[in-house]
Amino acid sequence: RQFYQRARRRKKLIGNFQNDLYDQCLQFYGQPPLENISLTEFETFAVERLKLLKTVENVGVSCGKSSEQYTKKLDAEISSLNFPHRGGISEYEKRRKDHISHFILRLAYCQTEDLRRWFIQQEMDLFRYRFNCLHSKHKTDFLHKNNLKYETVSAEEKKNLKDKLIASSYGLSGTKVEEHDVYKVPFQDALDLVRTRKVYLLAGNAYIPHHEIVTIVLNDFRTRLSKALAMTARSLPAVQSDERLQPLLSHLSHAYVGQDYSIQKNIGKISLEQIDALSGKSFPLCMRHLHKALRENHHLRHGGRMQYGLFLKGIGLTLEQALQFWRSEFVKGKVDADKFDKAYAYSVRHMFGKEGKRTDYTPYSCMKVILSNPPSQGDYHGCPFRHSDPELLKQKLQNYKVSPSGINQILELVKGMHYQLACQKYFELTHNVEDAGFSLNHPNQYFTESQKLLNGGRDIKKEVDMSQRSQENPASVTHPSQANSKQAHEEMGDLDSFFQDE
Numbered sequence: 001r002q003f004y005q006r007a008r009r010r011k012k013l014i015g016n017f018q019n020d021l022y023d024q025c026l027q028f029y030g031q032p033p034l035e036n037i038s039l040t041e042f043e044t045f046a047v048e049r050l051k052l053l054k055t056v057e058n059v060g061v062s063c064g065k066s067s068e069q070y071t072k073k074l075d076a077e078i079s080s081l082n083f084p085h086r087g088g089i090s091e092y093e094k095r096r097k098d099h100i101s102h103f104i105l106r107l108a109y110c111q112t113e114d115l116r117r118w119f120i121q122q123e124m125d126l127f128r129y130r131f132n133c134l135h136s137k138h139k140t141d142f143l144h145k146n147n148l149k150y151e152t153v154s155a156e157e158k159k160n161l162k163d164k165l166i167a168s169s170y171g172l173s174g175t176k177v178e179e180h181d182v183y184k185v186p187f188q189d190a191l192d193l194v195r196t197r198k199v200y201l202l203a204g205n206a207y208i209p210h211h212e213i214v215t216i217v218l219n220d221f222r223t224r225l226s227k228a229l230a231m232t233a234r235s236l237p238a239v240q241s242d243e244r245l246q247p248l249l250s251h252l253s254h255a256y257v258g259q260d261y262s263i264q265k266n267i268g269k270i271s272l273e274q275i276d277a278l279s280g281k282s283f284p285l286c287m288r289h290l291h292k293a294l295r296e297n298h299h300l301r302h303g304g305r306m307q308y309g310l311f312l313k314g315i316g317l318t319l320e321q322a323l324q325f326w327r328s329e330f331v332k333g334k335v336d337a338d339k340f341d342k343a344y345a346y347s348v349r350h351m352f353g354k355e356g357k358r359t360d361y362t363p364y365s366c367m368k369v370i371l372s373n374p375p376s377q378g379d380y381h382g383c384p385f386r387h388s389d390p391e392l393l394k395q396k397l398q399n400y401k402v403s404p405s406g407i408n409q410i411l412e413l414v415k416g417m418h419y420q421l422a423c424q425k426y427f428e429l430t431h432n433v434e435d436a437g438f439s440l441n442h443p444n445q446y447f448t449e450s451q452k453l454l455n456g457g458r459d460i461k462k463e464v465d466m467s468q469r470s471q472e473n474p475a476s477v478t479h480p481s482q483a484n485s486k487q488a489h490e491e492m493g494d495l496d497s498f499f500q501d502e
């Protein structure tokens with residue numbers, strides 16, 4: 001009986017805590033969730049937030065964050081994603097999901113510097129958008145509720161500085177100075193406003209008009225979030241020892257939230273003779289690069305074979321075709337047919353789920369290629385936008401006849417770490433279209449979209465064009481050891497048998 005009473009009390013406490021926490025549509029995520037949730041809900045919430053953050057990233061880059069179009073496009077895209085939007089009142093479930101999913105992604109994205117940076121950037125952009133959508137009264141309520149007290153400039157100081165404030169602040173008139181608060185913060189807390197010369201500076205302080213308060217709130221949000229991620233990373237070993245959560249979290253940081261390319265829609269539609277031509281026209285840069293390396297070296301290491309082999313499987317090669325493809329190329333190098341059958345045919349059959357754990361492996365998504373298993377010397381796998389030196393990338397793009405202005409646009413996106421958007425730009429430039437019309441998440445998606453465009457909406461057209469076949473230059477490469485290969489198989493097996501990349 002005592003147990004039930006305690007459980008009821010705890011439930012009531014959690015209920016009160018949540019009602020209080022979710023009374024506003026915007027959160028500072030200061031309190032972690034306390035309730036128990038199922039593993040299914042855990043995964044669904046996480047994947048949905050990932051979709052939300054990917055949308056924020058894509059819209060930010062395609063429209064420019066300060067444009068009017070940015071808010072309109074985000075408005076349209078976010079309204080369909082089932083997260084708190086423009087402060088609706090009966091939104092308890094959405095707010096709960098917003099809260100819980102943020103904390104789940106903290107666990108997944110605290111693991112490396114790259115992941116942390118990406119997560120903080122998208123969360124900040126989302127926060128800014130949501131804060132700007134709030135009515136002025138709700139903004140003040142939010143500041144009070146979260147105890148965000150910024151030093152306000154006294155009426156007398158405002159009077160003395162009135163002319164200077166009006167002259168140096170963006171969108172500030174005489175009446176506004178008198179009626180609204182002006183905040184005084186160290187200039188380094190408002191660098192965005194200082195950089196764009198939107199505020200008055202005096203003795204190391206920036207004077208922020210009320211309508212620009214989002215800048216300092218965001219600064220606070222960033223500081224708290226990066227501290228929180230550092231703390232989360234410290235407690236990660238404890239979370240990772242939970243064998244239910246560990247694979248989920250590791251998958252999430254590589255997660256791809258689009259179509260499942262393991263289902264071979266085009267099985268058998270591609271002939272081996274088409275591959276050279278297709279690699280020049282419809283393969284993304286990562287696969288074009290792997291194909292060229294294979295043709296030149298007659299070999300690829302394990303990472304390359306997995307990335308390229310699964311891609312080929314995704315575009316429609318059958319197991320028999322794949323075996324023939326790899327064998328015919330390897331025997332031109334240092335591997336004879338017998339050795340191929342003994343050492344390599346197994347891994348091709350493994351990819352098709354015919355060996356080992358019989359997992360039907362899924363082609364790698366961009367996130368997986370970009371974030372896991374970076375290539376080292378002698379490897380050709382990975383994403384050229386992420387893993388190539390910018391100078392090498394530039395040369396490669398020049399070789400593929402991308403215009404100098406196009407190359408600059410791509411390199412700018414790479415500099416901002418928008419690798420998939422850089423790849424999308426490469427798609428637009430090489431297909432001669434203004435707007436790709438899709439949001440790139442997967443090398444196989446790149447291929448499908450390219451084929452649709454080139455074939456006027458139809459999927460894959462049979463064509464035999466050997467003109468783009470690369471020259472075959474024998475080169476020496478190191479063969480992977482059997483031990484490495486076995487270990488990699490096992491790792492793949494463990495991960496992918498748990499997650500059929502949705």
Ligand code: SF4
Pocket residue numbers: 284285286287365366369370382383384385386419420423441442443446
């Ligand atoms: Fe390949 Fe994706 Fe990188 Fe493009 S962004 S090169 S499709 S991994």
